[in-house]
Amino acid sequence: MFENENGSLTVLKTLTDTLADSVNGYRDAAQHVEAAEFRQLFTQLGDDRNQALSDLKAEVARLGGSVDSDGSTLGYLHQRWLDFKASVTGRDDKAIIDEVERGEDYLKDKFETALNADSLDPATRAPIERAYASVRQGHDRVRDLKHSLEGQSVGG
Structure with missing residues (x-):
């Protein structure tokens, strides 16, 4: 998946x-949930992710890569953003939390795949591991929230 001559840079760009x-996704979820506690959680997790994103962008720059996305990547990200927004609009808090948790599973898998890549430079591994710690913590918080709400009727 990540293997090529620019191994670490490719991994970092995929992760960023x-x-x-x-x-x-977190910003959008925070805008659409009804419960203030969920809004606060999603805002905090979005801020945490933004910090991890900044750290990985710094590593991309250190390796001489461009931290700006190209047009095709922006288009892809924009489409995913619209897909996520459409999936949460008009749904209740539990449905939004379910969608966020699904995204968390996807993100966690991307990081685990990256950390298992043979092409990953050892110097680049540390910032990815720090970002992964944040991803794993957020994933577990959302997963636990989702499980705590199963069987309950939640806002919306």
Whole structure:
């Protein structure tokens, strides 16, 4: 998946794109949930993801890569953003939390795949591992929230 002659840079660009999706997804979820506690959680997790994104962008720059996305990547991210927004608009809090948790599973998988890539430079591994710690923590919080709400009727 990530293997090529620019291994670490390719991994980082994939992860920064995916983290940008996560930041946007959390911001959108925070705008659409009814419960203030969920809004606060999603805002906090979005801020955490934004920090992880900044750290990985700094590593891209350190490796000489461009931190700006190209047009095709922006188009892809924009479409994913619209898809996420359409999936949460008009739904209740539990449905939004379910969608966020699904996105968290996807993001966690991307990071685990990246950390298992043979092409990953050892110097680049540390910032990815730090970002992954944030991703894993957010994933677990949303997963636990989803499970705590199963069987309950939640806002919307």
